[in-house]
Amino acid sequence: MILTVTLNTAVDLTYRVPRLEPHGSHRVREVTERPGGKGLNVARVLASLGQAAVITGFAGGPTGSQLRELLNAAPGAAGLTDALVRTKGHTRRTVAVVDESTGDTTQLNEPGPHIAPEEWSAFLAAYRELLPSADAVALCGSLPPGVPVGAYATLVRECRTADIPVLLDTSGEPLLRGLAARPEIVKPNSEELAGITGSSDPVRGAHQARRRGAHAVAVSLGPDGLLAVTPDGSWRATPPRQLKGNPTGAGDAAVAGLLSGTVERLSWAERITRAVALSAASVRAPAAGEFDEAAYADLLPQVEAVEA
Amino acid sequence: MILTVTLNTAVDLTYRVPRLEPHGSHRVREVTERPGGKGLNVARVLASLGQAAVITGFAGGPTGSQLRELLNAAPGAAGLTDALVRTKGHTRRTVAVVDESTGDTTQLNEPGPHIAPEEWSAFLAAYRELLPSADAVALCGSLPPGVPVGAYATLVRECRTADIPVLLDTSGEPLLRGLAARPEIVKPNSEELAGITGSSDPVRGAHQARRRGAHAVAVSLGPDGLLAVTPDGSWRATPPRQLKGNPTGAGDAAVAGLLSGTVERLSWAERITRAVALSAASVRAPAAGEFDEAAYADLLPQVEAVEA
Numbered sequence: 001m002i003l004t005v006t007l008n009t010a011v012d013l014t015y016r017v018p019r020l021e022p023h024g025s026h027r028v029r030e031v032t033e034r035p036g037g038k039g040l041n042v043a044r045v046l047a048s049l050g051q052a053a054v055i056t057g058f059a060g061g062p063t064g065s066q067l068r069e070l071l072n073a074a075p076g077a078a079g080l081t082d083a084l085v086r087t088k089g090h091t092r093r094t095v096a097v098v099d100e101s102t103g104d105t106t107q108l109n110e111p112g113p114h115i116a117p118e119e120w121s122a123f124l125a126a127y128r129e130l131l132p133s134a135d136a137v138a139l140c141g142s143l144p145p146g147v148p149v150g151a152y153a154t155l156v157r158e159c160r161t162a163d164i165p166v167l168l169d170t171s172g173e174p175l176l177r178g179l180a181a182r183p184e185i186v187k188p189n190s191e192e193l194a195g196i197t198g199s200s201d202p203v204r205g206a207h208q209a210r211r212r213g214a215h216a217v218a219v220s221l222g223p224d225g226l227l228a229v230t231p232d233g234s235w236r237a238t239p240p241r242q243l244k245g246n247p248t249g250a251g252d253a254a255v256a257g258l259l260s261g262t263v264e265r266l267s268w269a270e271r272i273t274r275a276v277a278l279s280a281a282s283v284r285a286p287a288a289g290e291f292d293e294a295a296y297a298d299l300l301p302q303v304e305a306v307e308a
Numbered sequence: 309m310i311l312t313v314t315l316n317t318a319v320d321l322t323y324r325v326p327r328l329e330p331h332g333s334h335r336v337r338e339v340t341e342r343p344g345g346k347g348l349n350v351a352r353v354l355a356s357l358g359q360a361a362v363i364t365g366f367a368g369g370p371t372g373s374q375l376r377e378l379l380n381a382a383p384g385a386a387g388l389t390d391a392l393v394r395t396k397g398h399t400r401r402t403v404a405v406v407d408e409s410t411g412d413t414t415q416l417n418e419p420g421p422h423i424a425p426e427e428w429s430a431f432l433a434a435y436r437e438l439l440p441s442a443d444a445v446a447l448c449g450s451l452p453p454g455v456p457v458g459a460y461a462t463l464v465r466e467c468r469t470a471d472i473p474v475l476l477d478t479s480g481e482p483l484l485r486g487l488a489a490r491p492e493i494v495k496p497n498s499e500e501l502a503g504i505t506g507s508s509d510p511v512r513g514a515h516q517a518r519r520r521g522a523h524a525v526a527v528s529l530g531p532d533g534l535l536a537v538t539p540d541g542s543w544r545a546t547p548p549r550q551l552k553g554n555p556t557g558a559g560d561a562a563v564a565g566l567l568s569g570t571v572e573r574l575s576w577a578e579r580i581t582r583a584v585a586l587s588a589a590s591v592r593a594p595a596a597g598e599f600d601e602a603a604y605a606d607l608l609p610q611v612e613a614v615e616a
Contacts, residue, residue, distance in 0.1 A: 015416055017416070029419075031419075065370050097416065105331065108323055
């Protein structure tokens with residue numbers, strides 16, 4: 001199985017309003033509730049690919065219960081195992097307010113519950129118990145308050161010790177600290193990469209991230225696909241055309257592609273080909289954590305990895 | 309005891325953000341969660357006054373459980389009884405986004421769960437069981453989807469049959485229909501009154517609302533206090549000074565004042581005096597459903613009802 005870690009899970013709410021008027025009062029026309037958090041999306045895409053996935057991280061309070069219910073009812077739930085660790089604090093919500101007059105979205109993200117030291121220890125114990133059954137691990141997203149900033153470095157080191165490939169998808173200081181623990185793969189987007197390297201050139205930034213400790217660096221370039229800088233060489237893969245749809249979760253679909261390719265011991269060129277096709281097919285699906293299977297089958301043979 | 313009915317209860321969230329940027333992404337700095345719904349606020353103020361109060365209406369889903377937990381933990385909870393009826397649909401949320409740079413609030417209100425016909429019947433049965441123990445009833449707020457627009461008329465009629473004084477605090481069509489069932493008191497604000505009578509003059513509007521069926525009409529005039537048009541005469545009461553604070557829930561505190569005064573058989577002049585003092589003291593409290601007891605004790609002798 002593939003283990004995905006989401007320390008700052010969320011219940012994602014989408015509110016549709018006819019028009020957002022700052023300082024006005026709005027009747028929300030439609031409410032959508034989804035299980036939120038990058039690692040949850042990764043696991044759901046993996047499960048839809050037929051790859052068993054286990055979800056861990058934190059969940060607590062009424063929003064935590066709701067998250068677990070939503071997860072259990074989500075497409076692809078059959079292949080998922082919920083191994084979330086209970087917290088006293090309440091799982092956060094995120095609210096995306098869609099202005100139907102313009103299609104624009106205003107995003108409001110709660111900070112997440114404060115994690116007590118004994119809760120972090122309980123998580124570490126659960127993580128160590130799950131590791132021996134894992135073929136690969138994904139560490140995804142931001143850290144909730146109270147979790148040490150070096151948390152991902154700790155989790156990466158556990159994988160290195162157990163000789164399990166680990167992918168890190170985060171940003172800022174937690175990414176910098178995590179890099180130093182020498183993860184197998186990091187997958188920043190170009191902004192996140194620039195944020196830690198200071199270089200706006202993804203190729204230069206990726207080489208720098210490798211020097212800082214990552215074995216391989218996969219940079220997501222939004223609609224322009226993926227760049228991989230690895231010990232075997234560098235490749236770039238681009239979707240055959242621009243697809244219209246919902247880009248939320250496209251990066252998580254790419255992570256699922258990279259990880260399933262890693263577990264199947266595909267070449268790097270094949271891994272990023274799969275990741276780009278999955279990512280593009282996820283844009284065609286209504287929500288993060290899902291992809292359009294027909295679009296994936298159609299796109300996969302059309303994506304080509306070229307040496308960069 | 310006093311029975312308060314809130315058919316469209318809510319979990320009220322307040323998000324503080326440094327500055328609200330439409331179409332931007334925001335980290336919420338602080339989240340506050342409170343039990344929401346006018347009748348809940350009325351009951352909490354009553355309980356703080358030492359008057360036993362029973363809360364009914366609907367609650368369902370994880371947000372419904374959370375509402376009940378919040379209610380149980382709220383100031384004044386000791387005097388409250390939770391008689392909410394379970395629904396399959398989920399209790400709604402409201403989100404107030406406070407822009408800390410200006411102090412302005414942007415309000416987002418979910419519509420509420422769809423109430424099935426058998427859930428409405430279950431509520432009616434529960435309501436009929438509670439009525440014989442009630443000394444007075446308050447019917448508060450909007451109707452969730454699925455509840456018949458004549459719901460308040462039905463609930464008023466049950467009180468008339470049982471000879472229990474009933475106060476109706478709602479707006480629009482549910483208020484118009486409710487009026488026709490001849491409630492003891494209606495408490496619109498001046499806008500709500502204008503909405504059903506077409507008259508922007510509160511005195512004229514109140515007389516019209518009486519002709520439409522209300523025994524007495526108490527119009528809340530915001531910071532200018534209350535106007536009562538009753539079979540015994542008309543009075544106006546005004547707070548001695550403008551108080552700074554949070555006006556949310558001031559109308560609910562006024563309802564609590566009117567109802568407790570009704571149960572104690574106070575004169576109308578005394579009832580609106582109490583209602584205005586409580587309403588002003590609630591502005592000094594941090595949240596709806598609460599009032600500043602020292603401010604109340606200070607204000608009460610300073611409020612005077614004059615014939616209008």
